Amino acid sequence: MQSLGKRYGRTWAVRDLSFEVRPGKVTGFLGPNGAGKSTTMRSIVGLDRPTRGGALIDGTRYAKLSAPLREVGTLLDATSAHRSRRAVDHLRTVAATHGFSRARIDEVLELTGLESAARLKAGKFSLGMSQRLGIAVALLGDPHTLILDEPVNGLDPEGVTWIRGLLGSLAAEGRTVFLSSHLLSELALVADHVVVIGRGELIADASIAELTSHAGRTLEEAYIDLTRDAVEYHGGKAGKDHAGGADGVRS
Numbered sequence: 001m002q003s004l005g006k007r008y009g010r011t012w013a014v015r016d017l018s019f020e021v022r023p024g025k026v027t028g029f030l031g032p033n034g035a036g037k038s039t040t041m042r043s044i045v046g047l048d049r050p051t052r053g054g055a056l057i058d059g060t061r062y063a064k065l066s067a068p069l070r071e072v073g074t075l076l077d078a079t080s081a082h083r084s085r086r087a088v089d090h091l092r093t094v095a096a097t098h099g100f101s102r103a104r105i106d107e108v109l110e111l112t113g114l115e116s117a118a119r120l121k122a123g124k125f126s127l128g129m130s131q132r133l134g135i136a137v138a139l140l141g142d143p144h145t146l147i148l149d150e151p152v153n154g155l156d157p158e159g160v161t162w163i164r165g166l167l168g169s170l171a172a173e174g175r176t177v178f179l180s181s182h183l184l185s186e187l188a189l190v191a192d193h194v195v196v197i198g199r200g201e202l203i204a205d206a207s208i209a210e211l212t213s214h215a216g217r218t219l220e221e222a223y224i225d226l227t228r229d230a231v232e233y234h235g236g237k238a239g240k241d242h243a244g245g246a247d248g249v250r251s
């Protein structure tokens with residue numbers, strides 16, 4: 001992410017945001033509601049057009065990738081599948097854009113535990129099942145990079161355990177796994193690293209160990225401290241350099 005800025009009308013949703021997400025790790029993307037997480041993720045894959053700056057994926061802009069789903073798998077809106085389309089047909093539609101095989105569709109259905117629901121219409125899916133379908137789509141191209149917006153929302157306890165294992169194994173295979181979540185205790189179990197933003201600006205870019213080792217605090221406690229600082233800054237401590245660097249924890 002290089003100096004990303006995105007303005008809607010008069011409001012900057014994201015401003016001058018720079019950070020790098022590394023392969024072989026699960027990186028959590030945190031921030032209060034409206035901080036700009038979804039805007040950032042959408043901007044990475046060209047669904048939002050940055051006002052300034054932008055993102056590179058392994059050195060290339062998303063729009064320049066010849067087979068994007070082979071490089072980047074995204075889950076940005078779990079309910080985006082057409083409601084009257086069966087899950088398997090949704091996967092076939094996406095697969096057809098890149099010539100992915102029927103066997104790969106079966107593989108991702110198995111990976112996401114959706115084999116028995118494959119012939120149900122997406123509109124009949126619970127949120128947890130929709131999340132699994134979105135993850136199946138993200139995995140179709142066996143991509144090196146995964147960008148997942150709140151993939152844990154709506155998953156039942158078995159699903160939460162499942163996704164924890166899945167994300168860990170994807171990172172262990174050397175992939176880049178970048179996910180937003182408000183479920184900090186869960187994230188602390190799966191993520192190696194976090195990027196925290198507030199009001200569209202970088203607050204922290206640090207390992208979970210760095211954040212939590214201070215006074216033996218939990219990720220939740222560290223997050224509350226970090227984001228409280230951001231709110232205080234915006235409330236009147238103008239003049240300081242608040243944008244932060246691409247690494248290190250702001251304090």
Ligand SMILES: Nc1ncnc2c1ncn2[C@@H]1O[C@H](COP(=O)(O)OP(=O)(O)OP(=O)(O)O)[C@@H](O)[C@H]1O
Binds near residue numbers: 008013034037040
């Ligand atoms: N299409 C849009 N048009 C206008 N404003 C938008 C649009 N999308 C997002 N915003 C605004 O941009 C800001 C950032 O929103 P965004 O959805 O990126 O935040 P977020 O961190 O993902 O929030 P949440 O945790 O609630 O999902 C908010 O102020 C939001 O109202």
